[in-house]
Amino acid sequence: MTATSVVAEKATYLNGLNVQAALDTIGALKADKSLAKFQFRARNTWIDGGENRSTIRDFYGAGREDTSRATSFEFTNGEPPVLLGNNEGANPVEFLLHALAGCVTTTFVLHAMARGIAIRELSTELKGDIDLQGLLGLDANVQAGYEQINIQMRVKADCSDEALDDLLRYTQHHSPVCNTVCRPVPVVIERVTA
Template identity: 70%
Template sequence: MNTHSQMINGLDKDQMMTTIAAIQQQPGLARFQFRARNRWVSGGENRSTIQDFYGAGQEDDSRAQPFHFTNGEPPVLLGANEGANPVEYLLHALAGCVTTTLVLHAAARGIRIRALSTELEGDIDLHGLLGLDDGVPAGYEQITIRMKVDADCSDQELEDLMGYARQHSPVCNTVCRPVPVRLERVV
């Protein structure tokens, strides 16, 4: 029995393979539900709390303390810089998810990542948000992700890996395809 796990890109490859095998044997283990709770404070400020989720066939209680996120707006958008605004958090979520997906799949392919950084830009026209032009989307018109990756693979392998990460990142996939969002009033 091998008592030494192979670590690659900060991930335990043996544990990764064990997880994949478990999901292949019991597909229901792959179903997750993540949750966030939000409360408005004032103006453009509101706060989200994230703690519990359902995954791997059960409620997860591994987080002793919740994560707190403050959403705000810059003064030009009537806020006081209480925190990043929600569309900036979307860029943060996209960067984090694409990065994690790339690192995970690099490890699965045996590719070592030495360094990885990203820069994101998202273009928005406020005519959509403000309802001034129905032909302008309320959200991002375009998002650009620039990745600088130093890895022990060929340029072609890196291009393939980046494309795979774009397709398989849950946040990128969510942003790139229509996802139904229900807005329900709770009484």
């Protein structure tokens, strides 16, 4: 083994991400845009009351069905007692905040890596305001979902405040979950027979 091949085998990481693997992925997507088409899936089963369980395992991406997951991820959805539950798990609107936080964080870190910005610390706090009159159909003028979601990110990174602010704006427009929440997305609900 030569010194050159040893260096070539050693991956360069920034913010915990393999820079060369990211460049290779971008190159592959530019060469074949069909590889960018993904389909993620979740399955849910009602248990009792406000409790239900979602499982996530398989998905389609990079031109094929993914087989990397040996077992499913399980998430129990529940409700607090004030919403007729027994705290079986976080409720779905809380899981939405979790998904939004995770996606914004990952997108921020990914694009920081692409810009050569080293992140030393990153934490996020989300608050979502909701009026239950919409859910319960008590006021036709009240939407059933969140009225507003505030995300506060605390970041320490090796760059200027201006670079961080620019990265934050870019993240808001390129985070898939944030983008999904911020624009109307068609959702089709249909009944199927067992």
